[in-house]
Amino acid sequence: MNWPLIISNALFTAIGVQSVAFVLAAIGVNMHFGFTGLLNFGQAAFAAVGAYTYAVLVLEHGFPWWGALLMVFPMAIILALLLGIPTLRLRADYLAIVTIAAAEILRQVLISPKLDKSYGIGGSDGLQGFTRDLERLNPWNAKTFHLWKQPFDGHQGFVIFVGWILVVICSLFMWLLMRSPWGRVLKSIREDEDAARSLGKNVFAYKMQSLMIGGVIGALGGVILAVGGRSAAPNDYATTFTFFVWTMLILGGAGRIKAPIIGGFLFWLIVGLSDQILDQSTRKKYLPKWLVNQNNYGLLRFMLVGLGLAALVIFRPQGIFGDKREQAFDVR
Amino acid sequence: MSVERSAALHDVTEQPGAPKPDPILTVQNMRRAFGGLVAVNVEHVEFQRGCITALIGPNGAGKTTFFNLLTGFDDADTGRWNFDGSTFEAVSRRRPTPFKLARQGMVRTFQLTKSLTRLSVLENMKLGATGQRGERFLTSLVKPMWSAQERDIEARADALLERFKLDHMRAEFAGNLSGGQRKLLEMARALMADPRMVMLDEPMAGVNPALTQSLLGHVKDLRAEGRSVIFVEHDMDVVFDISDWVVVMAEGRVIAEGTPESIGRNQQVIEAYLGSHHGADLGEPEPKYHSVKEESVDE
Numbered sequence: 323m324n325w326p327l328i329i330s331n332a333l334f335t336a337i338g339v340q341s342v343a344f345v346l347a348a349i350g351v352n353m354h355f356g357f358t359g360l361l362n363f364g365q366a367a368f369a370a371v372g373a374y375t376y377a378v379l380v381l382e383h384g385f386p387w388w389g390a391l392l393m394v395f396p397m398a399i400i401l402a403l404l405l406g407i408p409t410l411r412l413r414a415d416y417l418a419i420v421t422i423a424a425a426e427i428l429r430q431v432l433i434s435p436k437l438d439k440s441y442g443i444g445g446s447d448g449l450q451g452f453t454r455d456l457e458r459l460n461p462w463n464a465k466t467f468h469l470w471k472q473p474f475d476g477h478q479g480f481v482i483f484v485g486w487i488l489v490v491i492c493s494l495f496m497w498l499l500m501r502s503p504w505g506r507v508l509k510s511i512r513e514d515e516d517a518a519r520s521l522g523k524n525v526f527a528y529k530m531q532s533l534m535i536g537g538v539i540g541a542l543g544g545v546i547l548a549v550g551g552r553s554a555a556p557n558d559y560a561t562t563f564t565f566f567v568w569t570m571l572i573l574g575g576a577g578r579i580k581a582p583i584i585g586g587f588l589f590w591l592i593v594g595l596s597d598q599i600l601d602q603s604t605r606k607k608y609l610p611k612w613l614v615n616q617n618n619y620g621l622l623r624f625m626l627v628g629l630g631l632a633a634l635v636i637f638r639p640q641g642i643f644g645d646k647r648e649q650a651f652d653v654r
Numbered sequence: 655m656s657v658e659r660s661a662a663l664h665d666v667t668e669q670p671g672a673p674k675p676d677p678i679l680t681v682q683n684m685r686r687a688f689g690g691l692v693a694v695n696v697e698h699v700e701f702q703r704g705c706i707t708a709l710i711g712p713n714g715a716g717k718t719t720f721f722n723l724l725t726g727f728d729d730a731d732t733g734r735w736n737f738d739g740s741t742f743e744a745v746s747r748r749r750p751t752p753f754k755l756a757r758q759g760m761v762r763t764f765q766l767t768k769s770l771t772r773l774s775v776l777e778n779m780k781l782g783a784t785g786q787r788g789e790r791f792l793t794s795l796v797k798p799m800w801s802a803q804e805r806d807i808e809a810r811a812d813a814l815l816e817r818f819k820l821d822h823m824r825a826e827f828a829g830n831l832s833g834g835q836r837k838l839l840e841m842a843r844a845l846m847a848d849p850r851m852v853m854l855d856e857p858m859a860g861v862n863p864a865l866t867q868s869l870l871g872h873v874k875d876l877r878a879e880g881r882s883v884i885f886v887e888h889d890m891d892v893v894f895d896i897s898d899w900v901v902v903m904a905e906g907r908v909i910a911e912g913t914p915e916s917i918g919r920n921q922q923v924i925e926a927y928l929g930s931h932h933g934a935d936l937g938e939p940e941p942k943y944h945s946v947k948e949e950s951v952d953e
Contacts, residue, residue: 498795503780503788503804506773510781513770516727520764522756522784522847531791577772 323606328598330470335594336587337469339478339550342485343369344590346543347567348574348582349492353536355568356576357500358529359512361414364405364421365540365567367428370559371401372541373548374432374443380452382442387456391545398541402534410529425564432556448555449548453477456549481550488546489583492539497579499535508532512577569631575641584643592630596623659913660705660877660898668912671698678703678851678882679724684733684744686716686723693719694730695906701899703738706873706883708893708914711903712927717886718765718855720903724884725762725853726750738850757784759850765859765886767836771829775820778828778839779811780804782846811846818842818872834865841872852876854885858892870896894918902926 335341347365354360375397379385385393405424409417431437438445457463462476474482499505507528510518515525548554566589574585600619603609614622634642666672677700686694694716701707709717722728724735730744740758742750752762761782770778786807787793788800815821818838823831831839837857844852857873858866866889873896876883887893893900893914900917902910904926910917917923 495795498797499791502794502797503786503800504791504794506777506781507789509773509777510770513772514768516752516764517768517770518781519727519752520725520756520762520768521782521843522753522761523781523789524753 323599323602323608327471328595328602330472331598332591332594334469334472334474335597336591337482337486338474338590339481339485340547341586341590342482342489343543343547343550344563344567344570345489345582345586346485346492346546347540347563348570348586349489349496350536350538350540350543351567351571352576352579352582353496353532353539356571356578356581357505357512358508358532359414359515360410360529360532360536361418362421362533362536363418363561363564363568364423364425365536366559366561366563367405367421367425368398368401368537368540369544369547369563370425370428370432370554370556371397372544373554373559374449374544375541376545377449377452377548377554378441378443380455381449387459394541394545395538398538399534402530402537406530406533410526410533422561422564425559425561429556429559432559444554446556448553448558450553452554453549453552456480477552478550481546485546485550488542492542493579493583500579504528569627572641573631573634575643578643581641581643585641588642589627592627593623596626660702662705663702663899663913666702666899668910668916670908670911672700672911674700674702676703677701679735679737679884681724681735682733684720684723684735685731686719686728687731692906694723696720696733696903696908699901699908699911701882701884701901703882704877704880705898706877706885706896707899707901708897709884709886709901709903710888710890710893710917711909714905715903715926716906717903719906721762721853721855721884721886725760726752726755727762756847756849759848760853761844761847761849761851762853763837763840763844763855763857765856767833767840769828769831769836769839771827773828774825775815775823775828775831775839776808776811776825778843779815779846780807782843783807783810784847807846814842814845819868834861837861837865837869838872841869845876849881851882851884854883856886856888858887858889866892890918 347369350368351362351365354362372394375394376390379390379393380387405417405421409420432443433446434443435445437443457477460476460480462479465476465479467474467476467479507518507523510523511525511528519525544559547558570585570589571581572585573589574581574583597620600614600623604614604616604619662675666674679701681696681699684694684696685692709721711717719728723730723733729749733744735742737755737758737760742748770781773781786800787803793799812821812824815824818841820835820838820842823835828836828839841857854873857869861869870892873883873885897914900912900914901908902917902923909926910920910923912920
């Protein structure tokens with residue numbers, strides 16, 4: 323087996339466009355779930371809103387990249403209001419149901435050919451070609467980079483670079499918020515919202531703010547994913563998007579600032595490694611054909627990741643870097 | 655037993671709905687039904703300022719529902735009530751929400767303590783302070799905007815923790831506290847809001863006798879500081895010890911009110927609690943649900 327290629331490819335997956343976009347989305351879910359206790363199972367919807375707002379505004383309305391990016395913020399906030407107003411006064415599970423349904427509804431709507439014809443949404447093929455002005459701006463556009471054995475083009479390099487800077491900015495932002503009394507109120511809502519209410523905190527307003535902020539960060543993740551892949555397609559924002567984000571977050575230990583980064587890196591490293599190892603071992607016939615072959619190893623890869631996660635939840639329920647003490651308390 | 659009582663209620667007639675010289679909380683026609691069951695139906699009741707008022711009654715009398723309605727944790731079907739100058743009305747724009755009432759100075763505790771387990775004891779305390787600049791989203795990002803206030807809050811929290819003998823647990827997760835310590839923490843945290851009225855829902859439930867004494871002392875201290883207290887309690891010894899006034903509920907209504915001494919002699923109250931089983935200890939209210947079998951054995 324070609325270990326240098328396996329390792330460099332896995333490392334590139336772990337820091338690549340997909341990884342960084344998912345880390346941003348996970349920072350948003352960390353805000354929702356890790357700090358406020360909101361069960362948002364529709365982070366894919368926020369990411370889709372980000373990606374499509376950016377793509378449609380650039381392609382159909384001639385927005386410059388910065389104008390389209392600015393419009394992502396109000397659009398994500400509108401989605402948060404739509405999801406939050408009916409559900410945030412209810413018990414936590416209602417938000418979970420509504421968000422997961424909303425994300426699927428949004429994806430199905432984006433697939434609709436009718437919308438494609440009248441508004442240029444792109445249908446099931448999605449949208450392409452909205453990154454041209456960014457590519458002109460990119461100083462490294464013509465270059466090719468290497469991460470050891472793994473080559474990648476200048477556009478990807480640029481998006482990865484900007485993406486990780488965004489991750490750092492968002493994490494700093496979260497740190498600033500969470501060390502403040504505002505963050506304390508959020509954590510108290512996570513622990514027991516009736517207690518927060520009895521102490522004069524407007525729980526609904528705080529939950530709404532949390533949903534908005536996390537949603538906006540998730541939408542930025544969607545923009546990064548679309549711009550990095552030069553494409554925004556409905557199936558990029560299916561429920562698997564949300565579940566990968568949750569997996570990363572739980573892997574890193576929800577409720578700490580660095581959880582999305584560590585969890586995201588590890589998750590995509592494992593995915594990349596298993597992908598490469600299975601690819602090479604099926605190609606070179608190290609594994610029996612009845613067990614796995616070139617066509618189905620991609621599925622086996624996620625089975626292995628799932629198995630690993632089940633083991634993690636059983637043996638280290640606090641996440642890889644979580645604090646065991648916190649698990650000692652009964653948190654409903 | 656030498657018990658100090660507030661003199662303010664000396665001339666008040668002992669009947670349901672009696673007017674008080676200086677009520678902080680007045681309730682009119684408050685009603686709450688769950689389907690066909692009328693849980694609370696209170697025509698008129700007033701609570702005197704600066705006094706400890708006990709709310710007692712047999713199980714199922716509607717005490718906790720009444721308590722939840724007063725604190726905005728449940729919505730009344732009808733009713734008007736006035737808390738220290740502000741009027742609230744059921745099913746209207748002036749319906750109270752818990753956080754608004756808390757900001758007006760009415761803070762409650764819970765029968766099952768709600769300590770925020772994964773926050774430290776100190777953080778629990780600091781959360782209780784109202785009007786924090788750092789709790790607004792934009793100012794929270796700039797530490798100099800709130801750090802001075804935070805220091806004041808921390809100093810107040812530390813003073814209260816000392817008073818409630820929790821200062822050694824300051825940095826612990828609240829989840830590491832014992833049940834009794836959680837009760838203390840909850841009361842101390844409520845005080846961080848500097849409330850004019852403290853609503854205690856069964857403050858002594860599940861607390862050992864030694865701690866009961868210290869909790870009683872803390873409740874009396876609230877009165878000494880000029881705060882008004884309403885508390886729901888089952889333990890009659892506690893009620894006799896600390897309350898200035900007792901309001902008795904049964905089947906959703908206020909059936910009697912008066913000083914603890916007179917309530918203890920009130921035939922209606924005894925019957926509400928015990929049915930016809932005279933001579934039993936009032937401190938041990940009869941369970942609401944006893945099986946048909948047991949009753950037939952009794953007779």
